[in-house]
Amino acid sequence: MRIEEHPILEKIEKGNLVSFELDGKQMEGYEGEPIAVALRAAGVMTHRHTSKYNKPRGIFCAIGRCTDCVMVVDGKPNVRTCVTPLKEGMKVQTQYGVSAKK
Template identity: 55%
Template sequence: MVVKEHPILEMSQDAKMVRITVDGRPLMVREGQMIAAALLERGIRINRYTQKRREPRGIFCGIGQCTDCVMIVDGMPNVRTCITPVKEGMVIKTQGMDEMEVCT
């Protein structure tokens, strides 16, 4: 079932499509959609890897209270993707892929 408009967010399925890059792969997603939701819609479920055990993490709370969904967005680590809207040209990277990256 596809919802045309959200009663609170009022996001239409006809929203403008924008290009973002995720781990070097270009994607077209709806502008204003939360990054985590856009990635889930494209089948991307891993946002980061834990620093110590290198375990994958994705959406947990979905309201910005935990840090499971953090990713590197436009060079800034630890961005909570469940509460950060998509903008044209964003460069998003799975956090914890490199040993030197900051993970929480």
């Protein structure tokens, strides 16, 4: 299931099919679509875990306002994947907490 339209980014234009990594596993998505869209289309619903209770979090607001979808992207923590465009070769990691690297 792929999100076709975003409340902030509007209609999502599909670019070329590209590959990226999620926790070392090869994945595919369309260049330019939000990382969270590619993950959801692949069935990935958990983007981070809370530090206090280790509870899973994923897409919540989908407009970049909350921190539920933050992940480590290319070594940078706290990237809001719901509004960050996917690029070829990105390395995405599940994040633990809201400010620490994995």
